[in-house]
Amino acid sequence: MHGFALMTDTNFTLDTPVERSSFSEAFRGLRDALPVMLGFVPLALVLGYQAAQKGFSPIEVPLLTGLNFAGGSEFAAIELWTSPPHISLIVAITLLVNSRHFLMGAALAPLMRHLPKRKAFPALFFMCDESWAIGLADGRKAGSRLSLGYYIGVSISLYLTWVVFTSVGALAGPILGDVRRFGFDMAFPAVFLVMLAGMWKGVSAARPWLVSLVVGAATYLLVPGAWYVPVGALSGVAAAFFWAK
Amino acid sequence: MIDPMNFLTILLMASVTYLTRIGGYVLLRNRTLSPRAKTVLENAPGCVLITVIAPNFVTGHPADIVALGLTVAAATRLSILPTVLVAIVSAGVLRSLLG
Numbered sequence: 001m002h003g004f005a006l007m008t009d010t011n012f013t014l015d016t017p018v019e020r021s022s023f024s025e026a027f028r029g030l031r032d033a034l035p036v037m038l039g040f041v042p043l044a045l046v047l048g049y050q051a052a053q054k055g056f057s058p059i060e061v062p063l064l065t066g067l068n069f070a071g072g073s074e075f076a077a078i079e080l081w082t083s084p085p086h087i088s089l090i091v092a093i094t095l096l097v098n099s100r101h102f103l104m105g106a107a108l109a110p111l112m113r114h115l116p117k118r119k120a121f122p123a124l125f126f127m128c129d130e131s132w133a134i135g136l137a138d139g140r141k142a143g144s145r146l147s148l149g150y151y152i153g154v155s156i157s158l159y160l161t162w163v164v165f166t167s168v169g170a171l172a173g174p175i176l177g178d179v180r181r182f183g184f185d186m187a188f189p190a191v192f193l194v195m196l197a198g199m200w201k202g203v204s205a206a207r208p209w210l211v212s213l214v215v216g217a218a219t220y221l222l223v224p225g226a227w228y229v230p231v232g233a234l235s236g237v238a239a240a241f242f243w244a245k
Numbered sequence: 246m247i248d249p250m251n252f253l254t255i256l257l258m259a260s261v262t263y264l265t266r267i268g269g270y271v272l273l274r275n276r277t278l279s280p281r282a283k284t285v286l287e288n289a290p291g292c293v294l295i296t297v298i299a300p301n302f303v304t305g306h307p308a309d310i311v312a313l314g315l316t317v318a319a320a321t322r323l324s325i326l327p328t329v330l331v332a333i334v335s336a337g338v339l340r341s342l343l344g
Binding site: 039056060072085091098101109110112113124125129216232235237 | 247248251252256257261262265267268269273274280281284285288289290293294299302313317321331333334335338339340
């Protein structure tokens, strides 16, 4: 694939210093992350509040959200948390919910070829659904090359929002009460739907999404726990494999 | 302030999560992908995202379903911030009206 065709295709971008400074790239990332940060706030508050209800101290909450930084698995874990916690159950659920990261990392890998491992491995620590989708979309527009500065700008903004506001939720939860009551939890699917709309390439290309939606929803209704995440995602990917020419 | 068992569980969760994050990259970093594999990986993002929110489509609460429908309509026409506002306001208002 590193043949002559590719060389001529990308000659221009390879030879000219198109890469802007990492600072301006990081700032561009921060700007694009802003609406998602707003969407994170209510979710983070709810998570922090629920964790505090389960007996988490105000230090344990940022410890969890800062080291793990994967909201879906944190909601699932908090739901299952007991004192003392059932370690194997919680770790297994975490693996189940986050197994989608394998697919996400695989999709991102071709755009990270230009990065040395010492940069790629720390960068991947910050890969969440949103930073990944935004970074991937941006990288694909720029000739299949992830802009590390941009991605880090997006990631750090989202990371800090998540860690800070889950802590705030733990501290201020009892005062705020249940923010779901006001509809703030709907921000989460809204952010995802906008990202999906950005990836839209017509009905035919979206057939695997429909498979994921239907299988994911059915699994959610029929099978307790978080199985719907890997089952739904893999069903759609399998359908894409089947339909691929 | 930090319970040792909680700390251990958090560390194990974080380790597992990090392994899922680097797994796909480590496996595919130096591979040349077939066109079919590329098509599959191009589809993976959408499949992952729609699966994560699939439960929202089958909540069984009329207010949430209508709000989600409005949010889908908004997402196809508007940028992210107005869509999020439509989602929050419609869910808040409809829940208070429909219970």
